[in-house]
Amino acid sequence: MQRRRRRLLWALAAASGVLMLAGLAAGGDGWSWAGFTQLLQGPDAGLIVGQIRAPRTLGAWLTGALLGLAGAVAQGLFRNPLADPFLLGSASGASLAVVAVLAAGTLGAQGLGPPAAGMLSRVGLVAAAFAGALGGVLLTLMLARGAQHTLRLLLAGVVVGVVLTAVSDLLTLAAPEALRGRQVFMLGSTGFLGWDSCLMLGSGLVLALPMAQRLSRTLDALVLGEDSARSLGLALPQLRLALICLLAAATGLAVSQAGLVAFVGLAAPHLVRRYAPGPHGYTLLASAAAGAVLLLAADVAARTLIAPQELPVGVLTAVFGGTYLLLLLNRQSPS
Amino acid sequence: MTQATAPSARALWRLLLVACLLAPAWVGAAPPQRIVSLVPGLTESLCALGACARLVGTDRYSNWPSEVQALPKLGGLDDAQVERIAALRPDLVLAAPSARAVQRLEALGLRVIVLHTRSHQDVRHNLLRLGAELGDEARAQQVWRQIEAQMAEAAARVPAALRGRSVYFEVESSPYAAGPTSFIGETLVQLGLNNIVPAALGPFPKLSPEFVVRAQPELVIAEARNLQDMAQRPGWAALRALQRQRLCSFPTERYEVLVRPGPRMGLAALQLADCLAAIGKDQGMDAR
Amino acid sequence: MTAALRAQDLSVALGGTPVLHGVSVDLPPGWTAIIGPNGAGKSTLLRALAGLLPRQGGQVWLQGRPLDDWSVRERAQRIAWLAQQGQAQGDLTVRELVHLGRLPHLGLFGTPGPQDEHRVDAAMQATECADWQHRRLQQLSGGERQRCLLARVLAVGAPVLLLDEPTTHLDPPHQVAVVRLLQGLARQGTVASVLHDLPLALQADQVLLMRAGRVVACAAHDDPQLHAAICEVFEHAVRIQRVGGRYIALPHLD
Numbered sequence: 001m002q003r004r005r006r007r008l009l010w011a012l013a014a015a016s017g018v019l020m021l022a023g024l025a026a027g028g029d030g031w032s033w034a035g036f037t038q039l040l041q042g043p044d045a046g047l048i049v050g051q052i053r054a055p056r057t058l059g060a061w062l063t064g065a066l067l068g069l070a071g072a073v074a075q076g077l078f079r080n081p082l083a084d085p086f087l088l089g090s091a092s093g094a095s096l097a098v099v100a101v102l103a104a105g106t107l108g109a110q111g112l113g114p115p116a117a118g119m120l121s122r123v124g125l126v127a128a129a130f131a132g133a134l135g136g137v138l139l140t141l142m143l144a145r146g147a148q149h150t151l152r153l154l155l156a157g158v159v160v161g162v163v164l165t166a167v168s169d170l171l172t173l174a175a176p177e178a179l180r181g182r183q184v185f186m187l188g189s190t191g192f193l194g195w196d197s198c199l200m201l202g203s204g205l206v207l208a209l210p211m212a213q214r215l216s217r218t219l220d221a222l223v224l225g226e227d228s229a230r231s232l233g234l235a236l237p238q239l240r241l242a243l244i245c246l247l248a249a250a251t252g253l254a255v256s257q258a259g260l261v262a263f264v265g266l267a268a269p270h271l272v273r274r275y276a277p278g279p280h281g282y283t284l285l286a287s288a289a290a291g292a293v294l295l296l297a298a299d300v301a302a303r304t305l306i307a308p309q310e311l312p313v314g315v316l317t318a319v320f321g322g323t324y325l326l327l328l329l330n331r332q333s334p335s
Numbered sequence: 336m337t338q339a340t341a342p343s344a345r346a347l348w349r350l351l352l353v354a355c356l357l358a359p360a361w362v363g364a365a366p367p368q369r370i371v372s373l374v375p376g377l378t379e380s381l382c383a384l385g386a387c388a389r390l391v392g393t394d395r396y397s398n399w400p401s402e403v404q405a406l407p408k409l410g411g412l413d414d415a416q417v418e419r420i421a422a423l424r425p426d427l428v429l430a431a432p433s434a435r436a437v438q439r440l441e442a443l444g445l446r447v448i449v450l451h452t453r454s455h456q457d458v459r460h461n462l463l464r465l466g467a468e469l470g471d472e473a474r475a476q477q478v479w480r481q482i483e484a485q486m487a488e489a490a491a492r493v494p495a496a497l498r499g500r501s502v503y504f505e506v507e508s509s510p511y512a513a514g515p516t517s518f519i520g521e522t523l524v525q526l527g528l529n530n531i532v533p534a535a536l537g538p539f540p541k542l543s544p545e546f547v548v549r550a551q552p553e554l555v556i557a558e559a560r561n562l563q564d565m566a567q568r569p570g571w572a573a574l575r576a577l578q579r580q581r582l583c584s585f586p587t588e589r590y591e592v593l594v595r596p597g598p599r600m601g602l603a604a605l606q607l608a609d610c611l612a613a614i615g616k617d618q619g620m621d622a623r
Numbered sequence: 624m625t626a627a628l629r630a631q632d633l634s635v636a637l638g639g640t641p642v643l644h645g646v647s648v649d650l651p652p653g654w655t656a657i658i659g660p661n662g663a664g665k666s667t668l669l670r671a672l673a674g675l676l677p678r679q680g681g682q683v684w685l686q687g688r689p690l691d692d693w694s695v696r697e698r699a700q701r702i703a704w705l706a707q708q709g710q711a712q713g714d715l716t717v718r719e720l721v722h723l724g725r726l727p728h729l730g731l732f733g734t735p736g737p738q739d740e741h742r743v744d745a746a747m748q749a750t751e752c753a754d755w756q757h758r759r760l761q762q763l764s765g766g767e768r769q770r771c772l773l774a775r776v777l778a779v780g781a782p783v784l785l786l787d788e789p790t791t792h793l794d795p796p797h798q799v800a801v802v803r804l805l806q807g808l809a810r811q812g813t814v815a816s817v818l819h820d821l822p823l824a825l826q827a828d829q830v831l832l833m834r835a836g837r838v839v840a841c842a843a844h845d846d847p848q849l850h851a852a853i854c855e856v857f858e859h860a861v862r863i864q865r866v867g868g869r870y871i872a873l874p875h876l877d
Binding site for chain 2: 194312
């Protein structure tokens with residue numbers, strides 16, 4: 001068992017290395033090793049490889065790691081293998097915030113008032129998405145009156161998701177120019193990740209991973225059921241709140257930089273459980289690594305499949321992740 | 336040169352030298368030579384100002400004039416391909432507000448100008464701004480004057496009997512209409528028509544079909560494919576404008592000219608005016 | 624001998640409906656079996672004694688101090704509770720599951736030491752699940768899983784054990800093994816178990832009979848008045864007889 005777990009981590013590390021090299025070589029002209037070596041020798045190397053491809057590749061890896069971690073936390077917290085990081089209203093909150101910023105101009109003319117609209121349009125899309133994600137989760141927590149009951153949390157999350165999506169739809173009715181931007185956000189995009197994004201994502205990951213490790217035993221104890229976990233001396237409401245904050249922060253950070261990338265948070269923990277199941281102390285770390293590899297692979301594919309055009313990365317993660325889950329479903333024994 | 340003119344010649348050279356040294360200060364940086372435009376209206380404005388040759392890339396929606404179609408297409412505003420834009424080494428990028436690409440491109444050291452393109456005023460402002468950037472304000476003024484002349488001409492071509500009539504301009508079949516505060520709405524106002532959509536509803540409100548039917552617009556303007564089955568919509572057969580064929584139907588290419596805020600707005604107004612003139616002639620213009 | 628766990632006038636309501644009405648219970652050192660018809664409030668009583676349910680009235684004392692005076696972690700080190708419907712799915716191995724019993728002592732951050740491993744080993748030995756300690760929970764049968772959950776409770780090493788239906792899913796050999804185990808544990812601490820199995824319950828030191836949220840009788844297992852009360856509470860569907868040195872309950876079919 002230990003050997004399998006170690007092997008999986010090594011495999012993910014190797015895959016990361018290979019894909020990062022691929023990410024440096026893949027670009028606007030598709031995949032060509034000759035083109036890459038030529039580029040490296042040319043004057044544009046610093047700009048194209050150093051300033052664009054390198055941070056984008058690293059950023060995709062970091063975003064995937066955050067989403068994988070968040071997905072594992074969500075699945076452990078709700079003891080449901082279908083849970084994903086967007087459960088508690090973070091996706092709809094971020095999407096609403098993005099639409100609000102995109103529609104700021106029209107909203108200003110229609111009752112919001114020019115000064116408020118001006119402020120709104122100056123807020124960056126990144127900051128708005130992050131605030132929106134956290135806001136969505138906060139709304140869910142308020143509706144569920146704290147992190148007391150898992151079922152209430154889930155229901156509140158669904159309600160908040162539906163309501164915020166409806167408000168977002170209303171905004172796009174009033175300001176149809178926000179529709180395209182919204183669609184791009186919902187499909188996810190790694191195209192705008194620079195070194196500053198990497199710094200934010202990296203710091204977030206560096207803070208989130210140890211915190212997740214410390215809380216991992218809570219997730220293990222939850223396997224026994226909530227009452228048993230409480231009887232083991234765990235202050236469940238507070239620990240659950242801490243896990244939800246971790247979930248919200250990791251998801252919010254990932255979503256603000258790369259949009260609503262589907263399936264990474266859902267599929268990464270499944271991948272880990274399939275090959276090397278274990279206690280959450282291991283699963284959280286491995287899910288982060290698996291998510292990172294998944295999103296990075298999707299990013300490289302997005303850039304090279306129909307070059308010089310780019311596919312939205314969310315489409316590819318859905319294809320990869322969805323196919324993988326489909327295979328899992330087929331292989332599952334009837335027990 | 337005679338002896339008498341030598342000192343003045345020297346002075347002239349000195350003046351020229353000083354002027355050349357000071358030139359960067361009052362001209363600003365040299366005009367951009369490699370421009371990327373991510374907004375179709377701005378692409379058209381650049382070409383109207385004669386700078387088409389300086390364009391090295393556009394967004395996927397820029398399709399006029401035909402020289403532009405051969406340029407590399409760099410995605411839309413919201414999914415601009417940063418690497419390809421940077422690889423083109425532009426010294427100026429034109430974009431619209433609230434695009435994520437703006438921050439990223441600026442972080443890479445590219446010069447980005449963000450321009451609104453929503454109203455007639457915006458088009459004028461953009462033309463003058465781009466003219467200043469290119470170092471050719473005079474040309475920009477000339478282009479704008481031409482647009483104004485075209486608008487005036489178009490207003491004149493609208494038959495007197497059609498002035499003040501109510502119009503419904505459909506943008507989408509849901510139906511989305513163009514209100515008077517939208518770009519095309521402003522053109523309609525200039526042509527002397529009344530919009531059935533009140534200004535308070537915003538530039539592109541989604542109307543209830545009942546509203547349109549009850550408003551009984553006297554003129555309907557839409558894209559050809561939306562007009563095809565407009566009469567089949569429940570209750571819309573009652574629209575007198577449809578019954579009496581007081582319609583302006585435009586195929587996609589000409590429709591795009593109407594709704595795109597750019598230097599072809601004068602042309603758009605003329606297109607509309609011609610259609611209205613044709614209606615006036617056909618119908619002999621009876622009483623309302 | 625002072626009772627390790629004691630309750631007085633305990634009133635608990637679930638979802639607005641009162642379930643326990645002024646229950647007073649003394650759990651002395653030894654093994655107490657709690658029996659009663661369905662819906663009598665047995666599991667609720669056990670939960671309330673473990674501090675897992677809010678009380679609408681009454682007080683619970685643990686080792687002489689009110690239950691609320693203890694911190695959650697101190698309580699967890701002194702009371703080990705086994706849930707009725709043993710939930711245990713997932714990717715943990717048996718050993719990792721039993722290791723969870725050390726949580727009250729390790730907390731979230733403590734590193735397990737040799738003493739913890741020793742406790743885990745002893746718990747698995749006692750419930751005979753050491754042979755497959757590296758198998759994953761998904762691969763276990765109901766009975767095997769029940770023994771692991773029991774081992775988890777034992778690993779806590781708490782002086783008070785509250786077990787809700789510890790013999791569910793177990794076949795007769797393992798039921799007997801559990802009874803022997805409980806008797807052994809009862810010699811060193813306090814064990815209270817809810818049991819549906821009357822013959823097994825009658826092997827305990829003390830039997831607590833409940834009905835409709837109240838205590839009907841609480842006496843030593845060989846008390847004739849207790850036996851009469853049991854027959855009456857179960858609507859004369861059972862008959863208690865002495866066989867050899869023990870009492871058993873038989874279904875009354877005549």
